[in-house]
Structure formats: structure tokens, C-alpha cells
Amino acid sequence: MTSNLLLRGGTLLRPEPKTTQTADLLIRDGTIAAIGEDMGVEGDVPVYDASGKFISPGWMDMHVHFREPGYEQKETIATGSRAALAGGFTDVACMPNTDPPIHTRDVVEFVRERAEATPVGVHPIACVSKKRAGEEIAEMADLRAGGAVAFSDDGAPVQEAGLMRRALEYSSMLDRPIVNHMEEETLNPSGQMHEGEVSARLGLDGIPAASEDVMIARDIELAALAGGDLHVAHLSTARGVELVRRAKARGLPVTAEVCTHHLTLTDEAVERTGFDTNTKMHPPLRSAADAAALKEGLADGTIDALCTDHAPHASYEKAVEFTQAPFGILGLETAWGLIGRELIEPGILSVEDAVHKLTVAPRRILRLDVPEIVEGTPARLTIFDVSTEWTFTDDDIGSKSQNTPFMGSEMVGRPWAVYSEGQFVECSEAGCVTSDA
Ligand SMILES: [Zn+2]
Structure with a gap:
């Protein structure tokens, strides 16, 4: 799990007021450290290509x-x-x-x-x-x-x-x-x-x-x-x-x-x-x-x-x-x-x-704060696309149970990763995140 990273070229989607912006987004220690274009990074910050993906x-x-x-x-x-x-x-x-x-x-x-x-x-x-x-x-x-x-x-x-x-x-x-x-x-x-x-x-x-x-x-x-x-x-x-x-x-x-x-x-x-x-x-x-x-x-x-x-x-x-x-x-x-x-x-x-x-x-x-996509705020993000066509299989299940009518169903659009509470988790790897299940 990674707490520092750069998401390059994603489309930032702010739902209220509705705006979109294509930009790089740098996260350090759980906080949105910078939003900008063609951002350089020092040190060993991992860089992820987010082009073609939304970040909300x-x-x-x-x-x-x-x-x-x-x-x-x-x-x-x-x-x-x-x-x-x-x-x-x-x-x-x-x-x-x-x-x-x-x-x-x-x-x-x-x-x-x-x-x-x-x-x-x-x-x-x-x-x-x-x-x-x-x-x-x-x-x-x-x-x-x-x-x-x-x-x-x-x-x-x-x-x-x-x-x-x-x-x-x-x-x-x-x-x-x-x-x-x-x-x-x-x-x-x-x-x-x-x-x-x-x-x-x-x-x-x-x-x-x-x-x-x-x-x-x-x-x-x-x-x-x-x-x-x-x-x-x-x-x-x-x-x-x-x-x-x-x-x-x-x-x-x-x-x-x-x-x-x-x-x-x-x-x-x-x-x-x-x-x-x-x-x-x-x-x-x-x-x-x-x-x-x-x-x-x-x-x-x-x-x-x-x-x-x-x-x-x-x-x-x-x-x-x-x-x-x-x-x-x-x-x-x-x-x-x-x-x-x-x-x-x-x-x-x-x-x-x-x-x-x-x-x-x-x-x-529920009277909860909506996470913002603004420099200096905690990074609480979902990164996804709306175009990937894929078939749902049991590999995609994170739950302890299997009771879904959608096994083998065609899906359009895929969640790719989340960043929350200092952790970057790729959705396809989510099964590894917690061990005391
Ligand atoms: Zn009910």
C-alpha cells in the first residue's frame, strides 16, 4: 500500500458545482499536496497513469x-x-x-x-x-x-x-x-x-x-x-x-x-x-x-x-x-x-x-462532509472509468459471500482504485487489504 503517489493526467470530477479538469494530482501522506499540469516529482513517488480515468x-x-x-x-x-x-x-x-x-x-x-x-x-x-x-x-x-x-x-x-x-x-x-x-x-x-x-x-x-x-x-x-x-x-x-x-x-x-x-x-x-x-x-x-x-x-x-x-x-x-x-x-x-x-x-x-x-x-x-478535491485537504478519492467493458466473475468479489445474480454479466465502466485514509488500493487487489477476516 502506498501513501504517496502521483496520478498523472486524470479527469478530476467535482460533483458540486459540477466541474471537470484534466490535471496531475499529487498525494503526500494522505493529503492532496498539489494539483497541476506536467508535474515533476522528486524522490521515489510512484506515478500512475490516470489518463482516460475520472477521479471523484x-x-x-x-x-x-x-x-x-x-x-x-x-x-x-x-x-x-x-x-x-x-x-x-x-x-x-x-x-x-x-x-x-x-x-x-x-x-x-x-x-x-x-x-x-x-x-x-x-x-x-x-x-x-x-x-x-x-x-x-x-x-x-x-x-x-x-x-x-x-x-x-x-x-x-x-x-x-x-x-x-x-x-x-x-x-x-x-x-x-x-x-x-x-x-x-x-x-x-x-x-x-x-x-x-x-x-x-x-x-x-x-x-x-x-x-x-x-x-x-x-x-x-x-x-x-x-x-x-x-x-x-x-x-x-x-x-x-x-x-x-x-x-x-x-x-x-x-x-x-x-x-x-x-x-x-x-x-x-x-x-x-x-x-x-x-x-x-x-x-x-x-x-x-x-x-x-x-x-x-x-x-x-x-x-x-x-x-x-x-x-x-x-x-x-x-x-x-x-x-x-x-x-x-x-x-x-x-x-x-x-x-x-x-x-x-x-x-x-x-x-x-x-x-x-x-x-x-x-x-x-446523513449529514456527513463531502470530500473535496482541493490542495491541502485529505485525499478521499475514487478513480474509475466509464468505458471499460468487462465480465463480472468471482475474482471480482471482495465479500466473504458469493450470492450475486450478476456472475458472468456484462458490465460497462470499471472502478480502478480508491485512495482513503492514507492508503491507495487498486480495486482488483482489494481482497488483500484486510487480513483478519
Ligand atoms: Zn430493507
Whole structure:
């Protein structure tokens, strides 16, 4: 690992205000020491050719599951951080459905301490309710004091409206959002996949789009009532996009994210793959019309952030009947190649807008500082291209798990390296970065 280096001839992409500049960038001891043209270097500073590549603020995925404590057979904070680096991410926000859940300050601090060994910023999202049981509100002020960046019972929704109202009120005082997993669970107690023609044909219990839409509509009204910031986790339905669009038009403090897999796959994948358990996740793969609406929502700014809902499961856990398999897939390693293929190449998002949704938007929602590309500031960067066509294989996985539906898929655009916390890591070498996995 290298802490001093010169990146020659890269395109510096600053997402806000949007500017690009082709320049050399010199990093010394973790700091951007100089930006200029035809820069000379003294001593044995390694020089990397960054021509044809973009250099942006380090990317952040605001929705991942790193499974530690409690489910280390799926992922640890060390291996999850490897996955992040492999995908070009310098920062993640991790969800609290661990065991114990991130529902006390001790657990928040445990996660942050475990992350100190990696160059990835791992920002814990703490529970809304004690034990994620949806009954008693967690000690949100104490969790915030310990470093929680937001609150969520993700994996499960905050089912009770009264609890959600109070959580929004507290979150408003703490100036941090409530991130709700949008699902009215009584509408799909045994749902396995999106409810529609495909589920009917396959004879699987459905998860109707309405179970998500009902909860989004409820929470928008509660945000209007209580005043706190509401963030819609993993938005997956066309109607949900419209609800968020209207909430924003009303001036309500509502933001939303979308997972890369919901843009690229539909419920038809369950049938086509013959019930591959890597097509099973929450929310489920929806219809083609939903995927199209999500892309529109990204293009018009209704959807603020791109995320992955990286949800590792051990191979033996997924190697079961579809109806028995746990929900969730990997996401960090495939994110950029899918964004390139589905959003940038077809002209739905510019590279600047895509980068904004991976850098500025998530950090603004979570009240984190956006890294700058300015001399004298800490270097926290992602270096990538938008043109490399490549095929995703298991060599590209940094995670401890393998549960992805994108094995063998064509990707467009590749993360090449990250620089974070004094370390330069090539994404393809990310597996070597942490050893105590
Ligand atoms: Zn969720």
C-alpha cells in the first residue's frame, strides 16, 4: 500500500458545482499536496497513469449489511470493507440488523472500532426500536452521541405508525433521518417475490407493490405531521416514485435511494433462472414498468441516491429451495458496472450526475462532509472509468459471500482504485487489504 503517489493526467470530477479538469494530482501522506499540469516529482513517488480515468470524491453506499456482530459466517466488517474497496467505495452506512442489533451505544461503538482497521469509513445506522422489535423506541440521543448517522429498523419496517411518528420527532431534534424499510407486512406475510403475472405463473406467494406504496404514503404523511426527515430505503415501485415526487413538490423533507439491482433486473429473472435464490431479495425484483419508473425518478432528481443494499449470505444458506432461502444479494462489487451499463451508456444519467448520487447525495442525507478535491485537504478519492467493458466473475468479489445474480454479466465502466485514509488500493487487489477476516 502506498501513501504517496502521483496520478498523472486524470479527469478530476467535482460533483458540486459540477466541474471537470484534466490535471496531475499529487498525494503526500494522505493529503492532496498539489494539483497541476506536467508535474515533476522528486524522490521515489510512484506515478500512475490516470489518463482516460475520472477521479471523484470517494463514493459512498448508504445502505449495506456488514453482518457483524452476530452473523460473521456471511460477512464481517473487514470483509465487507474489502467488498466496498473492490467496488470503488470509500464509505458505507451499515444497517443495524445484526445480533445484537445496533440498538445500544456499545454496539455503535463496536462497529466503529472494528472499522478502524480498514481504510473504509463504516458509518453505523442505529435502530429505531429496541431489539428492532418495533415496540419500544431506542435511546436515539445516546445512539447519536455514539456516532450513529441515522436510524432504521431495516430488514423490517417500523410497522406501528405511532412509533414512527415519535421516531420522526426525535430524529428532527437530532437532525438525522429515519430510514424506513417500506413494507406493510400484513399485506405479504408469506411473500416470496413481486406479486404479478410471473408470481401467478410460478405459483409463488407475492409481495404486492402496494405493500411498499402504502407504507411510503403513510410515512410521508407522518413526516408532514412530525417534521422529521424521512429517507425512503430501497425504493422499488413506480407508484412509490410518484409518491416521493409529490412529497418533494409539497416541500416535505423526504429523500429516496434506489438499489442498482432494481434498475437492472425484473421479476422475470426468477423464472428465467429457474428459481435462482440470488433473484430473491426485499423489496423483490419488480416489473419492467417499475424499473423504467425508477430510472425516470433518477433522471428527474426524485431519487437522490444510488445504493446497493449489499446483503451477503453464506453459500449454504442460499443453496436451498427458493421459498426457504433468505432475502438479499451482494451489491458493492457490481454497482458501478451496472450503473455504467444501465444509466450512463443509455444516456439516462451523465457521469457527473451518477457520481453526485454516490458522493454528495448520500452524505448530505446523513449529514456527513463531502470530500473535496482541493490542495491541502485529505485525499478521499475514487478513480474509475466509464468505458471499460468487462465480465463480472468471482475474482471480482471482495465479500466473504458469493450470492450475486450478476456472475458472468456484462458490465460497462470499471472502478480502478480508491485512495482513503492514507492508503491507495487498486480495486482488483482489494481482497488483500484486510487480513483478519
Ligand atoms: Zn430493507
